[in-house]
Amino acid sequence: MKLIPRILFVLFFVSQVMSAEVWQSTSNPFPIYDGVPYGEGVMLATGGGVRYRALNADEMFHSEDGLETSKIFSIVTTKSGILAISEYGQVAVFEDYKRSWRVLNRAYVSNKSRIVAGSVIAAEYVLVLPFEDRLAFFDLQRGTSIITINRIGSKPLAVDGVTGMAIHGDSLYVRLTEDVYVRKMNWNDMMQDSRLNDPESWNNLGPKDIDGLIMRDSVWSIDTKHGSFEITSESIHYVNGSLEEDLSARQDISMHSFYEVTNLPNGGFLAATTYGRFGASDASNWWYSSQAYEGHGSFEAASNLRMKVLSALPNGYIFFHPWGQGFFIFDKDGHEMVYSFKPGEGHCFDEFVENFPVAFSSIPAPDGSGFLTASLSNKGYSLVYFTKNGEVHCAKNIGSMIAGGPMYAKIEEDGSWVVYVGTKESFGYAEEGGLDVVRFAAPKSHGNELVNVKVKSVGGIYPSPSDAAFDSVGKRLWLVSSSTIAYYDEDADTLYSPTSINGVLGADFTSIEADVHGNLWVGTSNQGVYRLSLKGKSPDSLSTIRYTTKNGLFDDDVKDLAIDPVLGIACFAHENGMSCVRRNDLKNSKGNMTDSAKVDVAAYPIPFRPKIHQAFVIENIAENASVSIYNRGGSLIRYFHGEEVYGGRIDWDGKGKDGKLVTPGVYYYVVKSPSKVKKGKFIVIH
Numbered sequence: 001m002k003l004i005p006r007i008l009f010v011l012f013f014v015s016q017v018m019s020a021e022v023w024q025s026t027s028n029p030f031p032i033y034d035g036v037p038y039g040e041g042v043m044l045a046t047g048g049g050v051r052y053r054a055l056n057a058d059e060m061f062h063s064e065d066g067l068e069t070s071k072i073f074s075i076v077t078t079k080s081g082i083l084a085i086s087e088y089g090q091v092a093v094f095e096d097y098k099r100s101w102r103v104l105n106r107a108y109v110s111n112k113s114r115i116v117a118g119s120v121i122a123a124e125y126v127l128v129l130p131f132e133d134r135l136a137f138f139d140l141q142r143g144t145s146i147i148t149i150n151r152i153g154s155k156p157l158a159v160d161g162v163t164g165m166a167i168h169g170d171s172l173y174v175r176l177t178e179d180v181y182v183r184k185m186n187w188n189d190m191m192q193d194s195r196l197n198d199p200e201s202w203n204n205l206g207p208k209d210i211d212g213l214i215m216r217d218s219v220w221s222i223d224t225k226h227g228s229f230e231i232t233s234e235s236i237h238y239v240n241g242s243l244e245e246d247l248s249a250r251q252d253i254s255m256h257s258f259y260e261v262t263n264l265p266n267g268g269f270l271a272a273t274t275y276g277r278f279g280a281s282d283a284s285n286w287w288y289s290s291q292a293y294e295g296h297g298s299f300e301a302a303s304n305l306r307m308k309v310l311s312a313l314p315n316g317y318i319f320f321h322p323w324g325q326g327f328f329i330f331d332k333d334g335h336e337m338v339y340s341f342k343p344g345e346g347h348c349f350d351e352f353v354e355n356f357p358v359a360f361s362s363i364p365a366p367d368g369s370g371f372l373t374a375s376l377s378n379k380g381y382s383l384v385y386f387t388k389n390g391e392v393h394c395a396k397n398i399g400s401m402i403a404g405g406p407m408y409a410k411i412e413e414d415g416s417w418v419v420y421v422g423t424k425e426s427f428g429y430a431e432e433g434g435l436d437v438v439r440f441a442a443p444k445s446h447g448n449e450l451v452n453v454k455v456k457s458v459g460g461i462y463p464s465p466s467d468a469a470f471d472s473v474g475k476r477l478w479l480v481s482s483s484t485i486a487y488y489d490e491d492a493d494t495l496y497s498p499t500s501i502n503g504v505l506g507a508d509f510t511s512i513e514a515d516v517h518g519n520l521w522v523g524t525s526n527q528g529v530y531r532l533s534l535k536g537k538s539p540d541s542l543s544t545i546r547y548t549t550k551n552g553l554f555d556d557d558v559k560d561l562a563i564d565p566v567l568g569i570a571c572f573a574h575e576n577g578m579s580c581v582r583r584n585d586l587k588n589s590k591g592n593m594t595d596s597a598k599v600d601v602a603a604y605p606i607p608f609r610p611k612i613h614q615a616f617v618i619e620n621i622a623e624n625a626s627v628s629i630y631n632r633g634g635s636l637i638r639y640f641h642g643e644e645v646y647g648g649r650i651d652w653d654g655k656g657k658d659g660k661l662v663t664p665g666v667y668y669y670v671v672k673s674p675s676k677v678k679k680g681k682f683i684v685i686h
Contacts, residue, residue, distance in 0.1 A: 023064035023552030024283060025049070027577030028256030031233040034074045034118035036082060037224040043082055043094070044231070045075040045118070048256075048576045050084050050094075050101070053247050055227070055238055059099075060250075063579070064552035066101035067092050070577065071555070074120035078127065080140040085120050088112060089129055091138065104143055108136060116162050123167045124187040130162035135174070137190060146190045151199040152181050166210050173210045180205045255279050255289050258573035259303030259559045264333065265314040267566035269580075271573060272310055274299040278320060280333050283569050283580035290334055292320050299323060303559065305427075306466040306510055308406060311362045311371050317388055319364075319371040324356040327373070327386060339390040348394035349384045350377035359384075359404070360424070360466075366409040366417060369444065374404025374421055383419065383438060387448055395450040400436050400457035401425045406468035408477055415442045420488070422465035422479055423457070433464025433481065435488060435495055459495035461486050467511045467560075473518030476539060480512040480522060485532075487539050496540070503544040504530060511560045513570075516588045517646065521570060523558035529572060547581070554579035568647050589648025593622040593676045600678075601671055607683040610654030610661050616682070618669060619649040625673035632666045654684060661686070 027048030034045040041054025049070045050061040062070045071087040082094040084101060089108030092101040108129070116130040126146070127138040134157050137146040150157050155176050164175040173182050181202040186193050195201045222229045227240030229247075236247040257274040264270055264280065272278040272292065276299050279289035302309070302323045309321040317338075318330040326342035327349070341347050343355040352358045352375075362373040370387040381399035386392055405422035412418055419438040425431050440453040465479040465486075477488040479495070486495045507530070511523035520532040520542075528548035535541045547553050555574040563570045568587025571580040591597050599620045608616040618627055626641040627650050638657065640650045656662050664686050671678040 021552070022582045023579065024582075025060075025062035025064060025070065025552075025554040025577055025579040026281075026286075027060060027062060027070060027554065029060060029250055030256075032231055032236070033072070033233070034076075034120075035222050035229070035231055036075050036077045037222055038077075038082060040224065040226045042222050042224070042229045042231070042236075043075055044236075045072040045084060047071055050075065051250075053229075053236055055245065055247070058247075058250065061101060062577070063549040063554055065099075066095075066103065068103055068106075069549045073115040073117040076120050076122050076127070078122040078140060079125055083120075083122075083127065083140075085115055085129065087114055089115050089131060089136070091127065091129075104140070105138060105145070107145055119162065119165055121165050121167055123172075123185070126185075126187050126190055128165060128167075128172065130165060130174075131157075132161055133158035135162060137196070139190065147196050149197060149199070152176065152202045153199055153204050155179075155181075155199075168210075173205075174202075175210070178207055180208055180210055255286070256576050257303075258575070258578055259299070259306075260308060260310050261560050261562045261571055261573040261578065262308075262310045262312060263562045263564040263566075263571075264312050265566075267564060268333075269562055269564060269571050270310055270312055270318065270334065271571075271578060272299070272302075272320070274303050276322065278310065278318075278334060281571075281578070282567065283564075283571055283578075283582075287333070288335060290330075292322055292328070305360065306560075307360050308467055308511075308560070309359060309362045309373070311364050313364050313368055313371075313388070315368075315388070319362050319373075319386065321357075321359050321362060321373065324358060326357060327359070327384075329371070329386065329388075329390070339386075341386065341392055347392045348382070348396065349373075349392065350375040350382050350397075352376045352378070361405055361407045361422075361468075363407045363409055366411045367442075367444075372407060372409055372419060374399065374407065376403045376427075378402055381421070381423075383421070383450060383453070385443060385448065385450055391448055393443065393449050395438075395440065395453045398436075398438065398453055398455050399423060400434065400455065403427070403464075404436070405433065405465050406479065408468050408470050410470075411442070412439075415445070416440065417442060420468070420477055422461075422468055424464040426464075430463045430482060432460060432462050434458060434460045435465070435479065456493075458488065458493055461495055466509075469512045469514040469520065471514040471518045471520070472516070473514075474534070474539065478512055478514065478520060480509045482508050482510075485509065485512070485520075485522065498540050498542050500541045501532065501544060502542070503546065510558055513561055513563045515563050515570075515586050516565050516590075517585055521561055521563060523561045523572060525557050525559075528553050528556040529558055529561065552579065552581065584647030584649045584651075585643070587647035587649070589621070589623050589646075592620050592648045593625060593671075593673045593678070601680075603669060603680050603682060607685045608654065609685050611686060615651035615653055617649065617651055618671065621645060621648045621650070621671050621678075622673040622676075623648060625671055628670045628672070630668045630670070631662070632668075637662060637667065 029046040029048040029051040035042045044051045052059040069086045072084050074085040084092045091105040092103045113131040119130045125140040129136040134150045136148040160176040166173045183202045230237040238245045261271040268282045278292045280287045311319040316333045318334045329339040331338045358376040359373040374381040379397040381404040383395040401423040403424035409419045421436045423434045435458040437456045463481045465481050469478050479486045486497045507527045508525040513521045522530045531545040532542040554577045558572045560573040565588035603618045629638045
């Protein structure tokens with residue numbers, strides 16, 4: 001069942017531009033705010049991007065398709081083409097031949113004033129954009145703003161906002177909260193209208209109805225030559241004579257309102273939603289979506305408190321804790337529930353209030369034998385160990401604070417376990433916190449019981465930590481709270497915050513992960529994602545790269561993130577979708593070109609056509625290898641090494657050192673690691 005989606009994922013990325021980064025988003029294309037006829041169907045502005053829907057076609061456009069955002073509040077057909085207008089007034093035009101979008105104007109976005117959804121209109125080459133507190137006129141030919149006004153007649157638009165507009169000939173009708181105002185416009189030369197900024201140049205018609213005035217009903221129709229589309233904010237129905245079909249469903253996603261995502265050990269991702277569902281994906285397709293728990297549980301509370309309670313083992317076991325409803329273990333990557341540990345059944349874990357257990361985090365046991373979590377208690381949290389066989393064992397009330405937050409576990413040289421638990425002194429995530437280092441004997445040597453438990457409380461972090469990541473390169477544990485990033489110095493037994501993080505100011509941190517090269521990926525609720533790298537060997541000075549919707553991120557509000565070193569992908573959970581980026585350097589290639597390697601060095605496509613194919617790919621190489629490409633005469637054409645081969649792969653664009661395409665003919669590649677050499681021949685055809 002899972003083989004086909006994974007093959008589709010590989011084909012997707014092979015077919016895309018083989019650059020350093022390839023973005024893809026999946027979304028819930030609702031609510032629908034606006035729509036226009038296009039081709040055999042309709043182009044719709046939605047909270048999950050622009051959606052083209054026809055009887056036999058369904059296509060989504062997101063940030064990575066040139067929109068640079070995925071919250072589209074209006075869409076309009078103009079003489080310049082189809083325009084999509086974002087939540088804050090960014091204007092993009094659809095380029096049909098590219099099946100993508102191009103931004104025309106970003107100037108309005110900085111105002112942080114929302115568009116009145118579904119109300120943007122156009123006359124000639126003028127776009128009229130109603131915001132919550134102003135009315136803007138945009139020149140499509142020049143690509144510049146004409147003017148923005150904040151009053152009409154005696155009405156300040158910040159108080160009496162625009163609720164609808166219509167154009168009849170040279171007159172623009174604008175309905176405010178109660179009255180309709182009209183003004184004659186010189187649509188062909190708006191720049192010459194010297195009184196456009198004069199509020200008194202508008203005539204008040206009173207509370208009357210105007211034909212064509214946009215006042216979005218709960219159901220509206222879009223007529224095309226192929227049929228009619230009946231639209232609501234949450235549905236699409238196609239009607240043509242006696243034929244009627246519901247076209248609302250989107251096949252590539254059955255989940256939305258994400259608040260947590262984690263990677264599956266064998267490749268892929270597991271995500272949870274505020275609607276109580278969780279499912280698995282390879283970033284291109286969803287394998288399934290399941291209801292995590294049928295009872296009533298406040299998953300929105302889990303999201304608001306930034307819980308991280310999804311965990312996975314390589315054998316397909318999944319651990320999940322619905323807020324207050326108990327703990328559950330699923331088999332087959334989540335397809336089948338095998339164990340449930342519910343309140344009131346006599347288990348050793350705490351119940352914060354009667355029949356209401358709470359845990360903010362869970363992790364796989366360091367030996368893969370089960371899962372660990374910390375249950376909240378007024379006496380100090382308890383550490384809880386759930387085995388794969390359905391046993392529950394607790395170290396009761398050992399915590400220095402009432403709640404245990406993010407966790408990480410490892411096995412010491414003597415076989416004992418060390419569990420790092422971020423701590424919280426209160427229920428919320430904006431309280432004082434710290435770190436507990438919990439040591440105990442390996443459970444398997446004591447009948448799976450947690451014995452000889454020793455707890456050391458380390459420093460403080462404010463606010464309390466909400467996520468943790470272990471950097472396997474620097475051998476360092478990192479914690480993140482809403483406003484603080486800190487690392488644990490084991491020698492000094494103290495939590496420190498870096499003294500310098502370039503380019504990060506006023507961010508609300510939500511999540512953190514470390515990639516295979518020791519870079520930290522930090523999600524925020526307001527600034528997208530930051531990739532942090534050590535400037536040298538010290539963790540006190542970090543350089544940053546920021547990813548936002550302009551780069552391809554679905555939304556700058558990131559609920560959680562996860563990195564999959566098997567597929568080489570980072571995925572980011574958002575309220576209405578999930579976005580993922582493929583980077584060569586995210587893939588774990590430590591086993592490549594070794595005697596135990598499962599796959600050999602591969603090169604494709606052969607023959608290579610640089611004007612058709614995006615790149616000639618050589619993959620499954622060692623990261624300490626070098627790749628040389630020679631022509632038939634033995635001259636070196638290109639040489640790759642170091643960071644260029646991160647992830648065990650290089651993408652050659654067919655150009656030589658001079659930046660020009662090489663001539664057609666036979667070429668050779670040599671991949672050389674300290675222990676192995678792989679050679680091959682291929683043909684370049686123009």
